Amino acid sequence: MVKPRARPTRPVRGASPAGADAERLARRVQREHPELSFSRAKSFIEEGKVRVGGEVERDPGAWIPPATAIDLDPGLPRHGGEGRVDLVHLDADLVVVAKPAGLLSVPTTLGEERETLVSRLQKELRRRGGASFVAVVHRLDRDTSGLLAFARNLAAQHALQEQLLDHSLGRVYDAVVEGDLAAEAGTFDWPLVGDGVRRRRWVAGAGEEGKWAVTHYRVLERFGIATLVEVRLETGRTHQIRIHFSAAGHPVLGDAVYRPREAEPFPVPVERLALHAGALQLRHPRDGRELRFTAPRPDDFAALVTRLRARTGRSIDRSA
Numbered sequence: 001m002v003k004p005r006a007r008p009t010r011p012v013r014g015a016s017p018a019g020a021d022a023e024r025l026a027r028r029v030q031r032e033h034p035e036l037s038f039s040r041a042k043s044f045i046e047e048g049k050v051r052v053g054g055e056v057e058r059d060p061g062a063w064i065p066p067a068t069a070i071d072l073d074p075g076l077p078r079h080g081g082e083g084r085v086d087l088v089h090l091d092a093d094l095v096v097v098a099k100p101a102g103l104l105s106v107p108t109t110l111g112e113e114r115e116t117l118v119s120r121l122q123k124e125l126r127r128r129g130g131a132s133f134v135a136v137v138h139r140l141d142r143d144t145s146g147l148l149a150f151a152r153n154l155a156a157q158h159a160l161q162e163q164l165l166d167h168s169l170g171r172v173y174d175a176v177v178e179g180d181l182a183a184e185a186g187t188f189d190w191p192l193v194g195d196g197v198r199r200r201r202w203v204a205g206a207g208e209e210g211k212w213a214v215t216h217y218r219v220l221e222r223f224g225i226a227t228l229v230e231v232r233l234e235t236g237r238t239h240q241i242r243i244h245f246s247a248a249g250h251p252v253l254g255d256a257v258y259r260p261r262e263a264e265p266f267p268v269p270v271e272r273l274a275l276h277a278g279a280l281q282l283r284h285p286r287d288g289r290e291l292r293f294t295a296p297r298p299d300d301f302a303a304l305v306t307r308l309r310a311r312t313g314r315s316i317d318r319s320a
Contacts, residue, residue, distance in 0.1 A: 146277025170281035
């Protein structure tokens with residue numbers, strides 16, 4: 001059993017690493033745009049609509065020196081395509097889609113998003129002349145791409161959620177994590193806790209009672225500075241993969257939340273969170289037949305792997 005390293009997931013406190021006058025980006029945006037709420041300022045940053053020194057910065061907690069120029073442009077393009085939805089499977093009870101990175105699965109509690117995967121899907125179902133009702137079964141983070149299942153009626157939703165509870169709904173991800181993992185395969189069996197305020201979570205420490213969370217992985221390819229892994233979830237806690245790998249000292253590339261703030265910039269460009277839900281296995285909610293769906297790695301994920309291979313001169317991918 002791998003032991004977690006010191007938790008890097010709690011908010012950084014104390015003096016700014018960028019100087020005494022530096023300011024968190026979300027606070028800076030709100031100060032310069034007082035018409036925005038803090039949550040809206042944070043959303044604009046996470047959506048890639050804020051540039052810092054001419055470059056898009058997606059971390060609301062980044063420390064910004066006072067002399068550094070920032071630019072908020074709501075018109076900046078986001079990841080997530082052009083309003084299309086990639087249907088993988090569709091019948092009267094079940095729909096499976098491939099979500100692009102940069103698109104919310106469902107609306108947040110604030111309900112300020114003009115477009116989510118659910119809204120795109122409902123529009124597509126209406127276009128096809130069918131009922132637009134869809135019920136959520138599970139979710140993916142905004143910057144994670146890959147397969148999601150939705151139910152088309154309440155009975156199907158109940159059946160699929162039962163599979164989540166008994167851990168028979170199989171979800172397999174590709175991830176690129178920082179550093180060179182010591183083992184070829186392993187399991188993180190670390191409970192998770194959260195503060196219930198900032199929606200941040202971490203591996204439970206001494207005296208903390210967390211929720212059971214189990215993540216299995218195997219190495220697909222090594223690049224020295226990073227490792228491509230296949231990840232299989234036994235449980236499905238929020239941010240589970242990201243927290244477990246970060247706690248092990250190998251944060252997922254592109255993770256602005258759980259990567260330690262003090263870490264040096266990664267030497268290879270990373271466009272978004274390097275996490276892709278590439279396979280989904282479930283029983284059909286009506287007749288119980290076993291179904292398995294796959295989604296290839298999207299272009300931006302594949303391009304990152306290509307850059308890492310070029311840096312190391314390696315070209316072998318054991319996932320083939």
